[in-house]
Amino acid sequence: MSTAQETTGGEVEPWEEVTPDAARRLLVAAVEAFAERGYHATTTRDIAGRAGMSPAALYIHYKTKEELLHRISRIGHDKALDILRTAARREGTAAERLADAVGSFVRWHAGRRTTARVVQYELDALGPEARAEIVALRRQVDAEVRGIIEDGVASGEFDVLDVQGTTLAVLSLCIDVARWFNVDGPRTPEEVGALYADLVLRMVGAG
Amino acid sequence: MSTAQETTGGEVEPWEEVTPDAARRLLVAAVEAFAERGYHATTTRDIAGRAGMSPAALYIHYKTKEELLHRISRIGHDKALDILRTAARREGTAAERLADAVGSFVRWHAGRRTTARVVQYELDALGPEARAEIVALRRQVDAEVRGIIEDGVASGEFDVLDVQGTTLAVLSLCIDVARWFNVDGPRTPEEVGALYADLVLRMVGAG
DNA sequence: GGCTCGGCTAAGCGCCCGCTCACCAACGGC
DNA sequence: GCCGTTGGTGAGCGGGCGCTTAGCCGAGCC
Numbered sequence: 001m002s003t004a005q006e007t008t009g010g011e012v013e014p015w016e017e018v019t020p021d022a023a024r025r026l027l028v029a030a031v032e033a034f035a036e037r038g039y040h041a042t043t044t045r046d047i048a049g050r051a052g053m054s055p056a057a058l059y060i061h062y063k064t065k066e067e068l069l070h071r072i073s074r075i076g077h078d079k080a081l082d083i084l085r086t087a088a089r090r091e092g093t094a095a096e097r098l099a100d101a102v103g104s105f106v107r108w109h110a111g112r113r114t115t116a117r118v119v120q121y122e123l124d125a126l127g128p129e130a131r132a133e134i135v136a137l138r139r140q141v142d143a144e145v146r147g148i149i150e151d152g153v154a155s156g157e158f159d160v161l162d163v164q165g166t167t168l169a170v171l172s173l174c175i176d177v178a179r180w181f182n183v184d185g186p187r188t189p190e191e192v193g194a195l196y197a198d199l200v201l202r203m204v205g206a207g
Numbered sequence: 208m209s210t211a212q213e214t215t216g217g218e219v220e221p222w223e224e225v226t227p228d229a230a231r232r233l234l235v236a237a238v239e240a241f242a243e244r245g246y247h248a249t250t251t252r253d254i255a256g257r258a259g260m261s262p263a264a265l266y267i268h269y270k271t272k273e274e275l276l277h278r279i280s281r282i283g284h285d286k287a288l289d290i291l292r293t294a295a296r297r298e299g300t301a302a303e304r305l306a307d308a309v310g311s312f313v314r315w316h317a318g319r320r321t322t323a324r325v326v327q328y329e330l331d332a333l334g335p336e337a338r339a340e341i342v343a344l345r346r347q348v349d350a351e352v353r354g355i356i357e358d359g360v361a362s363g364e365f366d367v368l369d370v371q372g373t374t375l376a377v378l379s380l381c382i383d384v385a386r387w388f389n390v391d392g393p394r395t396p397e398e399v400g401a402l403y404a405d406l407v408l409r410m411v412g413a414g
Numbered sequence: 415g416g417c418t419c420g421g422c423t424a425a426g427c428g429c430c431c432g433c434t435c436a437c438c439a440a441c442g443g444c
Numbered sequence: 445g446c447c448g449t450t451g452g453t454g455a456g457c458g459g460g461c462g463c464t465t466a467g468c469c470g471a472g473c474c
Contacts, residue, residue, distance in 0.1 A: 442447105
């Protein structure tokens with residue numbers, strides 16, 4: 001039988017790990033609201049209203065508004081890291097793995113743009129401890145991409161002068177997709193993923 | 208005599224067009240506060256306090272808090288567009304002009320990171336009319352970069368399949384510098400500008 | 415049937431927000 | 445010397461914020 005994770009298009013619908021149902025509905029509402037207006041411009045009343053509940057219901061499932069952001073950010077970073085790890089550890093040349101990593105990472109940022117926007121741009125709204133936890137995850141994200149580029153340099157596939165700087169640029173390029181991508185625009189997430197994979201291969205001298 | 212525009216390092220100190228002095232101090236304070244905490248998380252009391260004035264003083268020079276953001280965004284976009292136009296219209300090959308454009312655009316985003324952060328990331332906090340005005344400026348920014356790339360393709364210097372997509376990616380890469388650049392980090396604005404100019408030339412097949 | 419208890423709501427507390435108002439000091443023109 | 449203008453202040457208004465509390469309701473257990 002189906003695990004109920006599959007939706008149209010083969011994409012996995014996330015947040016199924018969040019239970020009970022009311023907590024998930026609140027979290028999904030918070031993602032939408034934070035993505036549209038930003039964390040600080042979003043009120044707890046708005047979140048509860050989108051979830052079809054009273055303002056007080058939010059505090060049954062979450063201690064504070066910040067805890068909501070923390071949970072969203074944590075789950076989102078875990079997912080992003082998982083995507084990169086899967087691509088980085090598959091078999092193939094460094095160029096194939098880098099193209100796969102960039103393509104899938106970009107597809108996630110474009111296809112799940114609301115989530116990605118919150119995850120990537122609301123870090124500063126977290127308190128010191130929560131932010132430190134997320135920053136540690138980001139370092140792992142950086143390490144995965146840097147690892148592929150180092151492999152390509154070592155094997156002679158890539159021609160890169162500044163590995164850390166190029167890693168930074170590649171990640172920056174992918175992450176910023178969450179800022180400008182428009183669901184109603186002319187490009188699909190798949191098209192942007194393919195374009196970006198090509199551009200990144202050129203950046204590392206493998207194009 | 209000096210125009211009082213020059214400061215150490217040859218950089219032009221901006222905001223000198225904002226008068227009187229108190230209005231400029233408030234605007235500079237607002238740039239710092241918006242960059243640190245975001246528009247919505249910044250209070251008018253904080254802005255006035257940073258400028259050494261009472262909360263009420265702000266409203267002598269600006270009608271609303273949003274007018275402050277609008278003025279900052281307008282001046283910043285004018286400056287960014289000016290930088291790109293200067294590079295795009297100099298003499299030289301398309302590769303030289305693109306490298307110059309990316310280098311100077313990135314140096315501005317890194318060196319004036321607080322301003323750039325507000326300019327590039329607080330657009331959604333503006334009302335519809337103000338946002339429309341800024342969006343029009345952004346289209347001109349896009350057109351300048353696209354023009355250089357089209358020139359390079361026409362002359363055979365560049366090898367680009369998707370001109371508009373590549374333009375988008377180049378601008379996205381430059382703009383996102385304002386998000387991650389750290390003044391206390393290991394790289395100077397000049398170094399990042401040179402690295403990015405090289406990466407972009409590779410992206411267009413001229414590296 | 416009666417009791418317990420988790421999930422939820424209506425009401426509202428205390429605070430701080432953007433912004434306003436009544437007033438004041440410094441200063442140039444006549 | 446007096447007055448209008450300019451640029452400032454201290455106090456505070458109305459409102460919306462994050463969050464809390466008291467109590468309601470229906471499902472599960474004996």
